[in-house]
Amino acid sequence: MQASTHTDSHSHDAHGGHDHHEPGFWQKYIFSTDHKVIGIQYGITSLMFLFFGFLLMLCMRWQMANPGQPIPVVGSWLHAILGDEMVAKDAQGRVGVMMPDLYNSFGAMHGTIMVFLAIVPLAFGAFGNFVTPLQIGACDMTFPRINMVSYQCYFLGGVLMLASFFIPGGAAKSGWTSYSPLATVAGGGHHPDGQTFWLIGMVALITSSLLGAVNFITTIIQLRAKGLTWMRMPFFVWAQFVTGFLLLLAFPPLEAAGVLQLADNMLGTSFFLPTGLVVSGQPMHVSGGGSPLLWQHLFWFLGHPEVYVLILPGMGIVTEIIANNTRKPIWGYRSLVYAIMGIGFLSFIVWAHHMYLTGMGTKISTFFQTTTMMISIPSVIILTALFISLWGGSMRFNTPMLFALAFLPMFGVGGLTGLPLGFNASDIFLHDTYYVIAHFHYVVAPGTIFALFAGIYYWYPKATGRMMNEFWGRVHFGLSFIFMNLVFMPMFIQGMEGMSRRMYDGGASYAAAAGSTGLGAFVIGLNKNITYAAFGLGLAQIPFIINFFWSITKGKKVTSDNPWHATTLEWQTPTPPPHGNFDKEIEVFRGPYEYSVPGAPTDYTTQNEPDKQAPLTHGNPVRS
Amino acid sequence: MEIPYAVKPRPDTGLYNAKVGIWLFLASEVMLFGALFSSYILLRVNAEPGTWPHHWLNIPLGTCNTIVLIGSSITVVLSWASLKMGDFAKYRKFQAITILCAMAFMGIKSYEYNDKFQHYEFALKNGNVVDGHVDREKSTVKVPFWTPFKITDESGKGIIVVHGHKIESKDNAEGHAELMDGNKHPAHTEIEIAVSDIKDFSNYGPWHNTYTAIYFVLTGLHALHVFGGALVIFVVWGPLAGVWKKDPERYTNRVEVSGLFWHFVDLVWIFLFPVLYLL
Incomplete structure (x- = not known):
């Protein structure tokens, strides 16, 4: 803010008052302290x-659709990298059949990577870092x-997770939840194995989240521009603020659990x-007396707030894009804020519904059934407010808006199908x-990931100065939307028919023999359809x-x-x-979504537009 | 580029950035230790009746460490107050005492840890249990400190000498109580056991039972915090002392923030002491 007065240039390399020399490549792109570079x-x-x-999952989908068949092309690559222990030959001697241990590893690592290394860093690390300081008018984070x-810890955690695929015994294979005692006995003794890498990797990732959360919350509390009162903050900033608290308070118990499991294993x-x-x-030659339930309590104490860490930034992004493209204010801004705070609080007392x-x-x-039903109330408030916000808007259907609009029903499906799981x-x-x-993928995949795609298309021009191609954006949206549903919708049917998760052969060993009960041919046949759709979803990402x-x-x-x-x-x-961001001192005079204000010269009134009715020096003019 | 409110407090919050940051960090630390204390409660409540140990730790030493840490908390505040009054020399003295207290605490803690690693429980093949400290000079074989607990005894005539006590059987309620309650240990005698008689043994390391496990994890993590806190206080005290001349306000803030962390570390010990030593 103050510092931005030093910069008077619009050029890419403009700097604050203190260092006028040009930083080298390493300092500028690798060891940068600039929140925007870190965000990118x-x-x-x-x-x-x-x-x-996603690729790990494609390999698993192949195995489920064609149990015991070698994976085409990729199978022989996997064999070359991972060896006979993980990838075997089929009856005809063709190489590339995924072994059960590898399937388990891929399953555990798919979950871990998607949650801790993909979605959270993208939603919180990338968008939070890039957008939050800009939206509050700050020159950077409080602790650059x-x-x-924080990024380096995240990177280290990622490297450890990836490295674990190549150690003897392979990566962690006890599910992304790493339930004990399985996670302790799966490695077969008290020596380092994939689970050890997983735990140490998690400690690095937790440290990264912790540093990020402290930084975000402090930044939002301390560095808001003059006049940017709490109720004038864009909803995206609110979402990041609450997410920061979830990460700050929910992750440490998992760190504690990780230390305890590491002690058990080592x-x-x-x-x-x-x-x-x-x-x-x-x-087993151990003292005993421990409690497997304790791990589950500690894990899900993180695990459930984590679900909201995944979804809240997505809601924030969608809100920004909907307000922008309906050209009208968000309906019920205050309800949104109170609802998101309610979610943040309640998310700490629902964990045992897992x-x-x-x-x-x-x-x-x-007790947990009751709190779980309660948390659906603020979630529905947010979704309803966003739906009502569409009412009567003159909408622009650009790519970000298409993704944001698709988020609403997709998250709706994910949320509503959660109710039968919440009732014990x-x-x-x-x-x-x-x-x-199917339930949680609807929340995270066509839910959060669509919101993140929307955010990428929306803020891309700010980060690069160029727009993404609109036509291919629409192709990407249309195909992703179709294939996402083709992938996850049939899973509801499979689940209701009783098909268990984590099955190496896609349920074939439970297929119904004539006259008995079991999984019908239709249910197992759906595995093939889902796999085709998953490949289609992969192809849809190419554009x-x-x-x-x-x-x-x-x-x-961009022209402006x-x-x-x-x-x-x-x-x-x-x-x-x-x-340093701003080239002039920013002062805020109004709320975040003043679109189509009657009497205003344009259909948008920016937050720093001085208010003619209120005196400029007065930091907090009252507006409805 | 200068980050605003790095030194001066923001008028509407009344706080400078690092102070907000450290309080948030402490909140997460509360959750970390809170989770471990909760684990302690759950493990203890779930334990079979009579299997949770009592009085296994040395209360006078624990009390001593409590006093040392509380004392260091006082000197931390006094050192910060001295800086606020502009008396750098006094700050130096008080903070030196803080660092010495931290070292004393770690010294006593290491002594206690060492004692646990020297303390063994041998289950013999006839059902007897020998419990006590191994006399390594009189014993003819090497007794390991660490898992796996196996003794190589090529002669087959290896002898281990233990200063401790012997009970007939763990199934015997009185004998069991003798093992599980430190106050009920009878007078120590010198006991000789043949290696060939040993069925199973371990020292009182984290693997011994869930009590020693949670004891080592809780106090170990706490000791790590003591070390980290003392290190930060030392770095500000010594290598970074020059900042005082250039920017006294920033320097005082650093002392305050490290002091807040130090108080938290003390507070954790105030909970650890009764939970592990007294209850």
Whole structure:
């Protein structure tokens, strides 16, 4: 803010008052403390992890659709990299059949990578870093060097996770939830294995999130521009603020759990190992007396707030884009703010709805069932407010808006199908089936990921000074929308038919013999359809990948700093924003979504537009 | 580019950036230790009756460490107050005491840790249990400190000498109580056991039972915090002392922030001491 007065140039390399020399490549792009560069680092790294996590899943989908068949082409590559232990030959001697251990590894690592290395870093690390300081009119984060360290910890965690594929025994294979005692006995003893890498990698990722969360919350509290009161903050900033608190308070218990499990795996303690544990017919030589339930409590104490870490930034992005493209204010801004705070609070007391079937007792189940139903109220408030915001708007259907619009029903499907899982009676039937997979993928894949795509298309011109190609954006949207639904909708049917998750052969061994009950041919046959759709979904990303890189140099140049005619402060900087962001001191006079204000000269009134009725020196003019 | 409110407080919040940051960080630390304390409660509540140990730790030493840490908390505040009054020399003295207290705490803690690693429980083939400290000079074989607990005894005549006590069987309620309650240990005697008689043994390391496991994790993590906090206080005290001349306000803020962290570390110990030593 103050510092931005020093910069008077619109050029890319404009600097603050203190260092006038040009930083080298390493300082500028690799060891940068500029929140925008760090945001882009987060963005590119997490998009690569997103793609990698998707590829792991494609291999698994092949195995489920064609159990025991070698994976074409990729199978022989996997064999060359991972060896006979992980990839075998089929009856005809063709190489490339995925072994059960590899399937388990890929399953566990798909979940871990998608949640901790792809979606959270993209939603919080990338968008949060790039957009939040701009939207609050700050020159950077409060702790720029800690911000850099946060990215480096994330990178280190990613490297550890990737490295674990190549160690003897392969990567962690006890599910992304790493339930004990499986996670302790799967490696077969007290020596380093994939699970050890997973735990140490998680500690690095938790450290990264912790540093990021402290930085974000402090930045939002301390560095808001003059006049940017709490109720004038864009909803995206609110979403990041609440997300920051979730990360800050929910992650440490997982860190504690990780330390305890590491002690179980390496030192031979028994935090999560019960008395009398027998493995492969042998009593385990440990002291016993521990509690497997304890791990689940600690894990899900993180795990459930984490779900909201995944979705809240997405809601924030969608809100910005809907307001911008309906050209009218968000309906019920205050309700949105209170609802998101309600979600943040409630998300800490719903965790055990993941544990109804653990035998923790019906009273506890009833408590968590009640809180789980309660948390759907603020979620519905947010969704309803966004739907009503569409009412009567003169909408612009550009690519970001298409993704944002698709987010609403997709998140709706994901949320509503969660209700039968939240009631403990119906959860008994649905627990651990493909229904669960379909439910949370609807929330995260066509939900959050669509919101993130929307955000990429929306803020791309601010980051690069060029627009992404609109036609290919629409192709990307249309195909993704179709294939996402073709992938996940059939899983509801499979789940309700009782198909269990984590099955190496896609349920074939439970196929119904004539006259018996079991999985019907139709349910198992759906595996093939889903796999085709998943490949289609992969192909549908090609236009996006090409568009993303092509537009950096070849995209249509923006003609103004505010190409979408938006109201919020990030569009008041030069494009792309220089180090230090604003070239003039920013003062805020109004709320975030003043679109189509009667009597205003344009259909958008930016937040820093002085208010004619209120005196300029008065920081907080009252507006409805 | 200068980040606003790095030194001066922001008028509407009344706080400078690092102070907001450290409080948020401490909130997450509360959750970290909170999770471990909750684990302690759950493990203890779930333990079979009579299997949770009592009085295994040395209360006088624990009390001593508590006093040392509380004392260091006082000197941290006094050193910060001295800086506020512009008395750098006094700050130096008080903070030196803080660092010495941290070292004393770590010294006592290491002594206690070492004691646990020297303390063994041998289950013999006839059902007897020998519990006590191994006399390594009189023993003829090497007794390991670490897993796996196996003794190489090529002669087959290896002897281990233990200063401790012997109970007939763990199934015997009195004998069991003797093991699980430090106050009920009978007078120590010198006991000789043949290696060939040993069925199973381990020292009182984290692997011994869930109590020692949570004891080592909780106090180990706390000791790590003591070390980290003392290191930061030392770096500000020594290598970074020049900042005082250039920017006294920034320097005082650093002392305040590291002091806040130090108080948190003390506070954790105030909970750890009764939970692990007294209850």
